[in-house]
C-alpha cells in the first residue's frame with residue numbers, strides 16, 4: 001500500500017514549521033500531494049522528490065504568507081497552510097478551501113481555534129486573513145470531532161511555548177502520525193489518539209526524517225474491491241487495527257477475513273449477506289469508505305443500509321451506481337440499498353475521490369464494460385491505481401486524462 005494521503009498532506013505542511021530540511025518517506029504520488037507542493041513552492045518552500053516515494057522539504061526560505069487562490073481552492077487540506085504560517089510567520093492569508101463536494105465542510109472550528117490562540121481574524125474576498133504577533137497557548141474544545149481542526153491547531157500551537165490543550169480532539173491515525181512527526185521535530189505532543197491532545201511548542205523546531213503510515217483508506221478500498229469481485233486478495237503493508245471497523249463489517253457480510261503478520265487477506269467462499277453500517281469518527285467505520293462499501297452492497301441481494309453521520313453530501317455516488325442498475329434510495333442521512341444479482345457496466349462519473357473509487361469497484365464487479373469519466377478525481381487520492389488493479393488481474397485501461 002502507498003503511504004497515507006491524509007497523513008502526508010499534514011506532515012508535509014508540518015515540515016515547513018521548521019527553518020530546516022526534512023525528508024519524508026512513503027509519500028503517495030497523487031494529485032492532492034502535488035497540488036500542496038505547488039502551494040508551498042509559491043511561499044518559498046523547496047519540495048523535491050529525491051526517491052520514488054521520498055520527498056525532501058526545505059523550508060529555510062519560507063517568506064510568503066499568502067497562499068494562491070486557484071491551487072488552494074482545489075483541496076481542503078490546503079487550509080493546514082494557515083496553521084503553519086501563523087506559527088511560523090505570525091501571519092497567514094489563505095483562501096477558504098474547496099475540495100470534494102461532499103458537504104458544506106466549513107472551517108469555522110479551525111478559525112475559532114486560531115482565535116483562541118490569539119489570532120486576529122478577518123475573512124474577506126474568499127480569504128481567511130489571520131495575524132498574531134505572538135500566538136498564546138489556550139485550551140480549546142473542538143466543537144465536533146474534526147480531524148482537520150485537530151491537525152491544524154496542533155500545527156498552529158507547535159511553536160508556542162507552554163501547553164495548548166485540545167479537547168474533543170479527533171483520534172484518527174493520521175492525527176497520531178502528525179503528532180509523532182511534530183514530536184520528532186521537537187514539540188512535545190501528548191495524548192494523540194485520545195480525545196485530549198496537549199501541545200507544548202518550541203521555536204527551536206528542527207527538520208527530521210520520517211516515514212508516513214500506510215493508507216488505511218486505500219487499503220480498505222482494495223479489500224472491498226476484493227470482496228465485491230468475490231476474489232481472494234492479500235493486502236500487504238497495512239496496519240490492520242486501522243481498518244478494524246471495516247473488517248468487522250466485511251465479516252458480518254460473510255467475507256472471510258484473515259489478519260496476519262503479512263497483511264490482511266479477504267476471500268469470498270459463499271453467498272454474501274446484506275449489512276447495516278453507520279459511519280463514525282475513528283475508530284468507527286470511515287466515511288471515506290462509505291461509497292466503496294455501498295458499491296459492494298449494491299450487488300448483495302437483500303436490503304442493506306448505510307447511515308452517513310459525517311458529511312451530508314456524501315451521496316453523489318448514488319445516481320451513478322443507479323446507472324449501473326443499482327437499486328439505492330436515499331432517505332435523509334441513510335442510503336437504503338436493495339441489492340441486485342449483478343450490476344451492469346455503464347458510462348459513469350467519478351464525482352469525488354471516494355465516489356470514483358466506488359465506480360471502480362462497481363465496474364470491476366459488473367457485467368460488461370464501465371467507462372468512468374472525471375478520473376482526475378481518482379488521481380487526487382489514489383497512487384498508481386490502474387497498475388495495482390492490473391496486478392490483481394483486473395482489466396483497467398486509461399483512455400484519456
Ligand code: UD1
Pocket residue numbers: 006009076077103104105106107108109110111144145146147148149170287288310311312
Ligand atoms: C478529513 C479527511 C477526509 C475525511 C474526514 C473525516 C483530509 C484531507 N481529509 O477531512 O478525507 O473524510 O477527515 O474522517 O484529511 N466541520 C465543521 N467545521 C469545521 C471543520 C469540520 O463543521 O471547521 C465538520 C465537517 O463539515 C464534518 C465534520 O466536522 O461534518 C468532520 O470534518 P473533519 O474531520 O474536519 O474532516 P476533514 O478534516 O475536512
